[in-house]
Amino acid sequence: MTDPVTETITIANAEERLRQERETFDQRKEQDAHYFKLRMVMGWIAVVLLPAIGLTCGWIIFHNHEFSAATVTVATSALFVDAFGLVISIWKVVMGSGPRTLEPVTTGQNALPASRSAKPSH
Numbered sequence: 001m002t003d004p005v006t007e008t009i010t011i012a013n014a015e016e017r018l019r020q021e022r023e024t025f026d027q028r029k030e031q032d033a034h035y036f037k038l039r040m041v042m043g044w045i046a047v048v049l050l051p052a053i054g055l056t057c058g059w060i061i062f063h064n065h066e067f068s069a070a071t072v073t074v075a076t077s078a079l080f081v082d083a084f085g086l087v088i089s090i091w092k093v094v095m096g097s098g099p100r101t102l103e104p105v106t107t108g109q110n111a112l113p114a115s116r117s118a119k120p121s122h
Contacts, residue, residue: 061075061076
């Protein structure tokens with residue numbers, strides 16, 4: 001039989017470890033939710049901005065006789081940079097690692113004393 005004080009300390013340590021693991025999981029869960037919202041907002045902004053920039057630049061490029069050479073050059077550059085940025089962004093989202101997946105934060109150690117961790121017999 002083990003010492004009651006040692007068993008009490010072991011149980012307290014296990015409870016504290018479980019509390020910290022729960023806190024860590026809750027924090028990761030909250031951060032994951034915020035990161036998901038951020039990705040959605042950025043995605044919808046890109047869905048609106050990319051066609052708007054593309055149409056505006058395309059209009060300027062195809063009606064180049066109505067604009068100065070500098071304006072057409074800027075529009076062409078903006079269209080190139082916008083398209084290049086889209087390709088890079090998609091590459092990072094598809095090929096990148098993104099956020100960590102949620103997983104248990106337990107250490108896998110059974111810190112409870114044998115008398116507490118054993119299943120009760122009925």
